[in-house]
Amino acid sequence: MEASLYRMVRLIRRFEERCVELVRSGDIIGGIHPYIGQEAIAAGVCAALRFDDIITSTHRGHGHVLAKGADPIRMLAELCGKVTGLNRGRGGSMHAADFSKGIFGANGIVGAGGAIATGAAWAFLRQGGGDKVAVSFFGDGAVSQGVLLEAMNLAALWKVPVLFVCENNGYATTLTVSESVAGTICGRASAFGIPSSTVDGMDAAVVFEAASAAVESARRGEGPAFLECLTYRFDAHHTWEHKARVRYRPAEEEVSGRLRDPVEIAGGRLDPAERESIDEAIEALLDEAVAFATTSPAPDPSTALDYLYGSAVLP
Amino acid sequence: MASVKADAGTISYREAVAEGIAREMRRDPAVVCLGEDIGAAGGVFKTTAGLFAEFGPQRIWDTPISEQAIVGAAMGAAMTGIRPVAEIMFSDFLACCWDYLANEIPKVRYMTGGQVTVPLVIRTANGGGLGFGAQHSQAVENWALTIPGLKIAAPSTPADVIGLMASAIRSDDPVVFFEHKGLFASKGLLPPEGHLVELGKAAVVREGTDVTLVALAYTVPIALAAAERLAAKGISTEVVDLRCLIPMDMTTVLASVAKTSRLVTVEENPHQAGWGATVVSVVVDEGFQLLDAPVRRVASANVPLPFADALEDEVMPTVDKVVAAAESVANF
Ligand SMILES: Cc1ncc(C[n+]2csc(CCOP(=O)(O)OP(=O)(O)O)c2C)c(N)n1
Ligand SMILES: [Mg+2]
Numbered sequence: 001m002e003a004s005l006y007r008m009v010r011l012i013r014r015f016e017e018r019c020v021e022l023v024r025s026g027d028i029i030g031g032i033h034p035y036i037g038q039e040a041i042a043a044g045v046c047a048a049l050r051f052d053d054i055i056t057s058t059h060r061g062h063g064h065v066l067a068k069g070a071d072p073i074r075m076l077a078e079l080c081g082k083v084t085g086l087n088r089g090r091g092g093s094m095h096a097a098d099f100s101k102g103i104f105g106a107n108g109i110v111g112a113g114g115a116i117a118t119g120a121a122w123a124f125l126r127q128g129g130g131d132k133v134a135v136s137f138f139g140d141g142a143v144s145q146g147v148l149l150e151a152m153n154l155a156a157l158w159k160v161p162v163l164f165v166c167e168n169n170g171y172a173t174t175l176t177v178s179e180s181v182a183g184t185i186c187g188r189a190s191a192f193g194i195p196s197s198t199v200d201g202m203d204a205a206v207v208f209e210a211a212s213a214a215v216e217s218a219r220r221g222e223g224p225a226f227l228e229c230l231t232y233r234f235d236a237h238h239t240w241e242h243k244a245r246v247r248y249r250p251a252e253e254e255v256s257g258r259l260r261d262p263v264e265i266a267g268g269r270l271d272p273a274e275r276e277s278i279d280e281a282i283e284a285l286l287d288e289a290v291a292f293a294t295t296s297p298a299p300d301p302s303t304a305l306d307y308l309y310g311s312a313v314l315p
Numbered sequence: 316m317a318s319v320k321a322d323a324g325t326i327s328y329r330e331a332v333a334e335g336i337a338r339e340m341r342r343d344p345a346v347v348c349l350g351e352d353i354g355a356a357g358g359v360f361k362t363t364a365g366l367f368a369e370f371g372p373q374r375i376w377d378t379p380i381s382e383q384a385i386v387g388a389a390m391g392a393a394m395t396g397i398r399p400v401a402e403i404m405f406s407d408f409l410a411c412c413w414d415y416l417a418n419e420i421p422k423v424r425y426m427t428g429g430q431v432t433v434p435l436v437i438r439t440a441n442g443g444g445l446g447f448g449a450q451h452s453q454a455v456e457n458w459a460l461t462i463p464g465l466k467i468a469a470p471s472t473p474a475d476v477i478g479l480m481a482s483a484i485r486s487d488d489p490v491v492f493f494e495h496k497g498l499f500a501s502k503g504l505l506p507p508e509g510h511l512v513e514l515g516k517a518a519v520v521r522e523g524t525d526v527t528l529v530a531l532a533y534t535v536p537i538a539l540a541a542a543e544r545l546a547a548k549g550i551s552t553e554v555v556d557l558r559c560l561i562p563m564d565m566t567t568v569l570a571s572v573a574k575t576s577r578l579v580t581v582e583e584n585p586h587q588a589g590w591g592a593t594v595v596s597v598v599v600d601e602g603f604q605l606l607d608a609p610v611r612r613v614a615s616a617n618v619p620l621p622f623a624d625a626l627e628d629e630v631m632p633t634v635d636k637v638v639a640a641a642e643s644v645a646n647f
Contacts, residue, residue: 088428095426104394105427109418115387123392126347126373150384307429308464310487313562
């Protein structure tokens, strides 16, 4: 488990660093919301999931999508807008999805995934016999979105197997949590009688352990659970900030926030030789992904209207 | 049984809603309903009466007053393969969950390159004429028409309620299903089991040669009453019940205009960006040479629907207004 957690944390880190380079080179248009610094959360939670469980993700979704099992090569092609991408170039960074892996998509609307995951979990409950769960990832900013509160209420009322995972990185764009959250984040869950806990989101093993407990209780039919993971976003809210140079975090905080690095925490538990061989394999994989993404063809413009409807629309 | 109260051979529009849902629930165990007060209470408009008794709490789910969670959860459930039928009590309240109608449900299939379908129906009671005031009366079918990725049905008869409901529930695409409050008490033929009306097929509900009226839902009986009055004045009127806004059956509309050379749309939504504007734009684009007169649109005025009867009549389409518009183009 330690090796596989490290591998995923490291894969996400390096994937994101390669993405930032591809944003600079113009291969990824529109930029990305880098997940750098928060990798332990996606890696730890998804390690507690099965293939047939589902997740909903966010605007900062690459880590979740990779950790739930999407192919990094086709994922990168998607970010580069290529027809070989997961979404055939129709989605991009904020909409990457792979339903065959239970990845119900990154989502550009803050908070929206909470109700979608609740509905999927409700459907699992109805299907009977199974014990699949749904996980909704969201940021600290989303806890002020009405829909998330509606979804938590419904999930608790209907006792559906959904895990709400709040990644508290201290900021919603430029706004601090203390400026945006009255009361506490876990207090929102308690209000609906949903058990919650706050954990160190920098340590994938800690996240894994907490998520496993929550997932198992959901599988046993005990209803939803809520996990607040404390973390820090090492990079910009969005790569646009690299050019715009928006200043809203104290310089000392930017240094201290990076002192505990999820890659080092997970990597420190491995034998150096093992760590090195994992790193090498990741570099080779990402080299392949970059080559594939940058050389794949763009979608054919004549297909721009495809995939809107599942059945014909014109009489 | 959802249709116990129907007379032999006839059924009310209100009962047809429950009957249409029940028929699909009997044939497909994947169909489930959720919404406010739809369970044992049978819905505030009694449009789900009998469903809870027949199908029970595992298939008929009462929800809290959480429009976003209702529609968002329906979407998540639909993407796992079940077929939710979600009720939003009054169509005005679609605004409370508009993110899901505008950004999530219609976009996910496209954005994911066709990975998933969203086979859900959002049913809602639409329109005015009952004195409920501006926040419970607006005809909002044109809101939905602004969104590629949705399908839109708005039946005018009990038989079409049942036939379109079957198609909507069986559709792999999301369908917004507008039930008209002003039609709930109306009666019509009870169609046989298995009755299906394909989405996007308009009906010519009265044939004529001088002018075409294109109507939808509540305005269909208005257009038919107007046609009757116009006949007395020697004007032969064809009435097209559009039935659906997406897909929009412009083939039937253009064929009618080819016959009559004159077009009036009869819409309940506000004139600004109402569906008739789309109908007219296609007709002038693809059928300009067919027209012998300017086209006219009879629609609601561009105001929130007022409360008092006298004001409501003033701003909504009426038989008088349709007769006047049809006469003006017939005599052009
Ligand atoms: C409904 C909605 N409102 C606003 C935005 C713009 N926006 C994108 S990300 C973001 C901040 C989200 O903060 P948080 O949930 O803490 O996630 P983080 O970016 O920190 O990962 C905002 C305001 C949006 N995408 N969706
Ligand atoms: Mg945040």
